[in-house]
Amino acid sequence: MEQKKEWVFLGIVIMIGVFILTKTIRFQGGDGNIKVIVTQQKGSISNIDTPRKVASKKTFHVTTVNFPQTRMLKHKDLGETGYSSNFFIDASVKMEVKSEGAYEFIVSSDDGFRLKIDNKVMCEHPGNRPMAANSCQVHLSKKSHLFELSYWQGGGPLGLIVKYKKMDTSQLRYVGEDSKEITFKESK
């Protein structure tokens, strides 16, 4: 009985150790394929084309474009980032399309965004708005495509979530999550 308790205690200590290692060794926020540049604006932003006056700029790497609706920019890979108002996000990632066809990208944002694929604007909401979604349909050939998304936040609540699916399928995935049709790779 005594030895059993000792093993249980050792087990707990080892589990704590594993938890510590996953929290400290794993390079959080640095191993995603999606490059995200967050630019803090000097002054206020009113739409996606507001001239940029850079107060500070930070680059992160995340696994998905999924910044949930809240009052401070957060991501599961990063935690709370400290950004809450008047900033831009520029996200980019390379898409390896394995199955040619029509795709749907659903961009939910608060405030506005502009989505480009291979440097062509596919979809946008340049102005201010509460969290709302746009559906953007795009034909993608079987090759590598560059996904680029710009987003801006003025004040108040914020959020940015982008999902995709092939039109003839039903399962929506976050941009960044590989599927049978698309794999994501870091853009150079």
Added chain:
Amino acid sequence: MIKAIQENKDLYSYGLAVLIIAFATYFVNYYNPAAVFWDENYHIASAQKYIAGVMYMEPHPPLGKLFIALGEWIVHPNDALDLTPFTQTDYVKNFPKDYSWAGVRLFPALFGTFSALIFFLILYQISKRAELSFLFSSLYLFENAFILQSRSAMLESTQIFFIFLSVLYFLIILDKEKVGYRHYFGFGVMMGLSLMIKANGLILILLFPFLFLYRVHWDHGYLLALKRFVLDGLVILAGMAVVVVVVFSIHFSLGDKVGVKKYKASPEYLTMIKEGKNSNLLNFPVMLKDNFAYMRNYSKGVPKFDICKKGENGSFVTTWPFGNKTINYRWSKKDGKVSYLYLQGNPIVWFSVVFAMILAITLLLGRFIFGLEVKDRRLFFLTGVFTSIYLSYMITIYNIDRVMYLYHYFIPLFMGTFVLFILFNYLFKESIDKGSKLLYFAVTLMAIEILYVYYFFGPLTYYKPLSTIEFLQRDWFDFWKLKPIL
């Protein structure tokens, strides 16, 4: 005999090791960063008034600030500077360029360091095992938030030192065969010292009824027991009263000039200062009354906790055990990296205490509700003592309206570490007696984990630069509310 000598040798060697490690974690470079943070603005203003002999009043009792002043007076590193402006305000905004912190932070850092030794001795008094006490001392030696608080001209480390002394004294007299009035008086003095730093030190008074319950002989009759309780209690109160009188007398006698502010002192008090009668004990009641009136009045003006307020640093008592909310005391940017002084605890220590408290409450309920057998009366009793203090403190704070901060949790946190250690001894009594290698291996591994996590969070404790990603790596839980400076 040989065993006793060996035990003493172990006690001294491990005690020395604890002191050396504490010196490295708590004391080395204590005067850096050379910049003010959090309440230092207030306490340094108070300390300088003692040095300059200017009367002042403040919401906290005087002893902690007297020690801050004593450090400055002994080291006197700022003799070449004109610090008169410090005595004309209660909040120093601008510090001279060459101001040194070696004096004002000396005693808090020393108390933080020596508390490690007292912590170790408390554990030793509980278990009588030096090596086990040494390993569990890692709970104190590598507690990031308390290290940061101790390396500042603030009050918490001084108070914790006297709280630990009171706890150690309590444990010593608990096991003593004969306890006389002088012991109770000494106990009162120890508790009085912690009370004279911050009023929340009063929680220690709970130790007395426990001491009484443990030692009382009911077979001599209830009336005699009650008489004993009243008399011993009065002696403890006398010990505390002596400390209150001595500390406040020093406070009054050092304030022999009236400065820019008069702190609503009564005309009688001002006349006493003018006539140089502020050191006269006969005038003590008037001066004490004025000081208490100021304290009462001041506390009425302290804001309430407002979670919706932008930049609110206060937090709700029930969230403290989980580390909510951390406080960014100070930061500075250089070469794209940011250095922080962040009140962030060692999560392994803090969560271990949560675990210990759940286990302790379960054990106590198991005994009192389900009649669970008590394996070791003394250890079971001690679990009850420290769990009660922990819960009483939290319930008391819960009922206080004013804004409170995470560092108000240090007292229950350390009570929780004692509970953890007691429970460990209670649960593994037989294995410890047998000297189980497996158990000692597990405890050593736990101490290494605490050390490693301390090292990982060290940059937030010691003002070491971090990139945003490195900072975010330390943001383990949203409820800590760590926020990087961008």
